[in-house]
Amino acid sequence: xxxxxxxxxxxxxxxxxxxxxxxxxxxxxxxxxxxxxxxxxxxxxxxxxxxxxxxxxxxxxxxxxxxxxxxxxxxxxxxxxxxxxxxxxxxxxxxxxxxxxxxxxxxxxxxxxxxxxxxxxxxxxxxxxxxxxxxxxxxxxxxxxxxxxxxxxxxxxxxxxxxxxxxxxxxxxxxxxxxxxxxxxxxxxxxxxxxxxxxxxxxxxxxxxxxxxxxxxxxxxxxxxxxxxxxxxxxxxxxxxxxxxxxxxxxxxxxxxxxxxxxxxxxxxxxxxxxxxxxxxxxxxxxxxxxxxxxxxxxxxxxxxxxxxxxxxxxxxxxxxxxxxxxxxxxxxxxxxxxxxxxxxxxxxxxxxxxxxxxxxxxxxxxxxxxxxxxxxxxxxxxxxxxxxxxxxxxxxxxxxxxxxxxxxxxxxxxxxxxxxxxxxxxxxxxxxxxxxxxxxxxxxxxxxxxxxxxxxxxxxxxxxxxxxxxx
Amino acid sequence: xxxxxxxxxxxxxxxxxxxxxxxxxxxxxxxxxxxxxxxxxxxxxxxxxxxxxxxxxxxxxxxxxxxxxxxxxxxxxxxxxxxxxxxxxxxxxxxxxxx
Numbered sequence: 001x002x003x004x005x006x007x008x009x010x011x012x013x014x015x016x017x018x019x020x021x022x023x024x025x026x027x028x029x030x031x032x033x034x035x036x037x038x039x040x041x042x043x044x045x046x047x048x049x050x051x052x053x054x055x056x057x058x059x060x061x062x063x064x065x066x067x068x069x070x071x072x073x074x075x076x077x078x079x080x081x082x083x084x085x086x087x088x089x090x091x092x093x094x095x096x097x098x099x100x101x102x103x104x105x106x107x108x109x110x111x112x113x114x115x116x117x118x119x120x121x122x123x124x125x126x127x128x129x130x131x132x133x134x135x136x137x138x139x140x141x142x143x144x145x146x147x148x149x150x151x152x153x154x155x156x157x158x159x160x161x162x163x164x165x166x167x168x169x170x171x172x173x174x175x176x177x178x179x180x181x182x183x184x185x186x187x188x189x190x191x192x193x194x195x196x197x198x199x200x201x202x203x204x205x206x207x208x209x210x211x212x213x214x215x216x217x218x219x220x221x222x223x224x225x226x227x228x229x230x231x232x233x234x235x236x237x238x239x240x241x242x243x244x245x246x247x248x249x250x251x252x253x254x255x256x257x258x259x260x261x262x263x264x265x266x267x268x269x270x271x272x273x274x275x276x277x278x279x280x281x282x283x284x285x286x287x288x289x290x291x292x293x294x295x296x297x298x299x300x301x302x303x304x305x306x307x308x309x310x311x312x313x314x315x316x317x318x319x320x321x322x323x324x325x326x327x328x329x330x331x332x333x334x335x336x337x338x339x340x341x342x343x344x345x346x347x348x349x350x351x352x353x354x355x356x357x358x359x360x361x362x363x364x365x366x367x368x369x370x371x372x373x374x375x376x377x378x379x380x381x382x383x384x385x386x387x388x389x390x391x392x393x394x395x396x397x398x399x400x401x402x403x404x405x406x407x408x409x410x411x412x413x414x415x416x417x418x419x420x421x422x423x424x425x426x427x428x429x430x431x432x433x434x435x436x437x438x439x440x441x442x443x444x445x446x447x448x449x450x451x452x453x454x455x456x457x458x459x460x461x462x463x464x465x466x467x468x469x470x471x472x
Numbered sequence: 473x474x475x476x477x478x479x480x481x482x483x484x485x486x487x488x489x490x491x492x493x494x495x496x497x498x499x500x501x502x503x504x505x506x507x508x509x510x511x512x513x514x515x516x517x518x519x520x521x522x523x524x525x526x527x528x529x530x531x532x533x534x535x536x537x538x539x540x541x542x543x544x545x546x547x548x549x550x551x552x553x554x555x556x557x558x559x560x561x562x563x564x565x566x567x568x569x570x571x
Binding site: 096097098100193194207233236237238239240241298300301303304305307308315319322323324325326327328329333334335336337338339340341342344345348350353354356357358360361362364371373374375376377378379380381383415416419431432 | 479480482483484486487488489490491495499502503505506509510512513514515516518521522523524525526527528530532533535543547548550551552553554560562563564565567
């Protein structure tokens with residue numbers, strides 16, 4: 001579907017010429033939300049609030065001091081805290097929980113006069129690749145509602161795809177922003193680890209998690225990154241260097257792009273995705289850019305390493321949900337231990353329990369060295385390999401996903417098959433580098449195919465400028 | 473590595489979770505599949521490689537130990553399932569001793 005506005009700039013220009021007001025824009029998006037109810041995108045629509053925010057902005061139309069997101073209508077994945085609002089993480093265990101503060105990223109959006117239109121669905125605690133693992137039901141792809149939208153930020157992707165907002169903020173632990181963006185034909189950006197504060201983001205794998213935007217255009221992704229990024233006293237892992245600013249003019253050379261022929265020729269890659277990848281490379285070559293075929297022998301170890309480490313971090317992070325200080329509690333129990341056990345058992349969904357138990361296993365005495373410590377070493381090898389490549393190249397190219405959006409229910413019973421679909425996205429999280437998924441082609445079954453570029457740490461400006469060039 | 477009911481029971485205890493019998497047998501086969509996948513890591517030679525623990529290469533960020541950003545008692549208790557205005561209430565921890 002063609003969005004009413006595919007960039008913020010296009011809206012702003014209409015707004016300035018008096019073609020549309022903020023209130024009319026919110027009205028339009030609310031009517032789109034109403035039309036797309038079958039896709040199960042929103043956990044909560046903040047109808048009255050968004051309209052109020054819009055009216056307040058309209059009253060300030062003549063004001064000189066307007067935020068740089070003035071009137072930009074945004075939805076947020078329901079793992080981001082928004083003061084005075086519920087946050088569920090797609091889980092029953094947080095039923096009724098109301099945030100006492102806003103995530104730093106959300107606060108910064110509001111400070112620049114963005115309008116938050118609602119909280120969107122996701123896999124429970126961001127664990128999943130399809131947005132089927134939610135206590136609030138599965139979301140569906142707007143192109144074909146028998147297909148998944150991807151995940152875990154699936155609600156965010158469909159929210160933009162179905163034109164119910166201009167952009168959505170998701171989180172990416174192993175591809176959760178890029179893969180749904182690819183499945184829905186959108187732009188999805190995972191910034192460098194430490195670029196955007198994780199304060200107020202429900203934690204899954206703390207050394208992997210990063211907040212990122214899903215939108216129609218590269219320029220909006222850059223704009224949102226400018227606003228959300230930068231030092232924050234609440235997150236000790238923040239990058240302390242200079243803050244991110246975007247000027248596409250800072251990129252004016254031919255790029256050197258590494259790619260791994262072995263990963264493209266792998267039998268697990270859908271034939272049409274492979275063809276789209278080679279077409280993409282061909283286009284780069286025609287554009288005068290240099291392609292560097294490279295060796296990459298760690299491909300088969302990415303997903304196992306990723307799952308050992310993230311489940312370990314998840315089992316630790318999710319120990320906070322114990323039914324005592326907040327969230328769901330099972331009543332009529334007689335001991336504290338029973339209270340923990342019953343509350344967690346009834347509050348968490350199946351996939352979350354699976355990952356907690358796997359994480360508990362890899363961290364338990366006797367297995368720690370064989371699994372967790374081993375995975376940390378493989379992570380170092382991968383990081384060294386990427387450093388070596390970026391010493392000689394500007395970008396690394398890979399498809400975003402080896403396959404396109406599949407049918408709802410298709411992989412639910414086979415966690416390993418589902419995990420393997422993450423093969424191209426987990427690298428960026430393991431190493432902490434930025435990566436972007438760009439809409440590149442359409443499969444013969446009608447579903448979008450996304451292609452991915454990665455850059456060295458804190459090289460988002462080059463990554464975004466080059467991506468923008470390619471999209472044009 | 474033997475994945476059996478006893479291992480699952482031990483993990484349940486450690487993670488404060490409780491599975492039904494059918495979930496337990498499902499978990500045994502899931503865990504087997506996942507560990508088969510993870511076993512592949514043994515093929516990688518990591519002799520002499522230091523584990524990668526911190527992604528951020530910046531030096532540690534220290535700050536003054538000041539009291540700020542406090543929550544009021546009321547706010548802190550707001551989301552608690554059971555409270556009495558001053559404290560979180562939990563089920564009895566120490567059982568009554570029978571005389």
